[in-house]
Amino acid sequence: MSTLDRYILSAFLRIFGLVLVSLIGVILIVDFVEHIDAFVDQGLTPTLVVIYYFYNLPSFIDMSLPMSTLLATVFTLGTLNRNYEIAALKACGISLYRITRSLLWLGVFLTVFQFLFQNFLVMPFNHKNKQMAREYLKPVRTPTVLREVIRQDLNGNIVVFSQYFPKQNRGAEVAIYSFNDSTLQQRWDYVRMNWIDSLGVWEYKNGVQRTFSAGGEVAFEKLPEVGNVPLTLTPGDIEKEEIRPDEMNIFQLAKFIEKKRILGLNPRHWITDFHFKIAFIFTGFITIFLGISFALQGSRENLAPAVGKSIFALFIYYIFIMGGKKVGNSASFHPAYAVWAGNFILLFVGSFLFWRTSKR
Template sequence: MRILDRYLLRTFGRMFGLTAGAFAGIYLLIEFFERVDDFIEHHGTLSQYLRYFGWKLPVIFVDIAPLAVLLSVFLTLGSFTRHGELTAMRACGLSLARISRPLLLAALLISTAHFLAGDMLVPHGVRVTRHILKHELVGRPMFARRQNMVWFREGDAVVFVKLILPQKGLLKGVTIYQVDKSFHLRQRIDAASARYSPERGWVLRDLVLHRFSPEGEVTQKEKRASMPYPLDKSPGDFQANQLDNRELGFAELLSLSRRLTAEGYDTTRYRVDLHNRLAYSATCFIMACLGIPFALQRGRGSHLALGIAISVGIGMVYFLLQSTMIAFGYAGVLPPWAAAWSGNILTGLLAAWLILTRAR
């Protein structure tokens, strides 16, 4: 590796460490003030504080990495421009592409680390923080769960739910096993769905009811369009146990999406999140490309306050655009790949146009 490349990477690494640390500190401070009332109200222990905010760090890194890369590139090239180093490099015959190459390679490595962190560390971090906040502090009931499937005991019944949509007050693929004191099966209910209303509670839809004799033989089979069932759980209880897609690694999320698709369920949300997992990691590289022309356009006027303002402004516009596209994807207005990648495509085209304009 050439001396120039090492110098560029060392400067970029120092800037990235400072900006990532600053953004993470601000993020943690905001998170602390948002959650401290919950911890105080429910008498949280020091161990819960440390575990909650410690496992928040991987989530924070994944969230702030693109902005940190953008600001780091801006400040790195801005400092070279301000001290005349970039002019000296160009005078020695080095092109903008050659100068930027180490920074783009570093951004590519950060994108890779970003994906790996989101695939390996973030799922566990999200699980731990959710468990501390929803169950250890608030005391919501906890269900046995595998991926997005839930098992729980309800009086003399064991309930299995294949898919939970608590925002809609909807459960899909519900099976209820009613047993006697000896745990012999007396009745089984298979329902396509269960919908909650404040007036009627849970109502099973498109169900088949089987009754069993003491010997375990089916004595009656009955189909019904609907039937109320007294589940002592609210959508809020299911919300606390709902599987956040960030709790799954990429391979697990892909497997879940394929399985639910094969079983006839709508998996639009899962497919959007799959594409978004890749697209958001690629954002680190896209932001590095965008930071190069912005830093060069400011010339000797590049400084910390301006860099922060431009980076935050670009980040707000990007994330507003990306959130809008993702919402369109969830609603089925856009294909999942288009919803997840459109923000990166538009930002990449803008970066390419600015770089080509600057290189003239």
């Protein structure tokens, strides 16, 4: 690494660390003020509050990274520009790309770091945090109905409840799938299933059985109007909380989506969430890329316009990516196109601004 790269990176990292710690502190204080009544009402001890924020810390860091990289880029290059160091480097024949190369590579590193950080630290800690919040901060309520509940029986069969009513221990539109490896062999569909507590069995009403042959033929059989379903699952197993899709990392979410597809369910919402998780990882690189141009345009003496433009650009990016997520959940566009549009637009704008800045 050259002396120039070390000089720019050291200046960047000093500002980045200061901004990151400051933003995390602000987020923590705001969150504490928002939840202090709940802490007091639920009688949480100081130890539990510390544990709660320990699980929140990776999420706070993840939230602060885009703004921290953006402001650190603007202040680092803006200061160098104000001190005429950028002008001196250009006078020596050093291009803008060479001056900012270390920051661009840092943006690539941040993208890889965010991918690993989000999937192996943020999401597991979020799951723990939400479990703790549900246990200590929110009153435990039995939901009226659970939708699209997917469970696996001890014999390996997949059981899907389109609707499950916990208070009545009753399922509606229930499907049971039997697989051999990844090949569907049999499927049972029941209009309704009720748990008979005295017998410890599930009773179905109005069921059909389908058997799938290797040649693609389907044998259809109507079952007796009432009968028992040989399941080892109990109502407690069905109501037992599993990791929720919005708390999964992208690897878990990909498996969840594939399971939904195999079972014939619509995974569009989670496909959108999958692309959103990946697209958001690139914010570190995008903010550095945009920050370079904003820092070196305009007045050397006043960085306020550059900071304002940068924050506005980040705000626009959030509108694009969050709006894309909403559009992706509808049937208007493919989820990937909707979510990734913001990234491509901002990268195009950043490339144009970088080219124009390099010509100055």
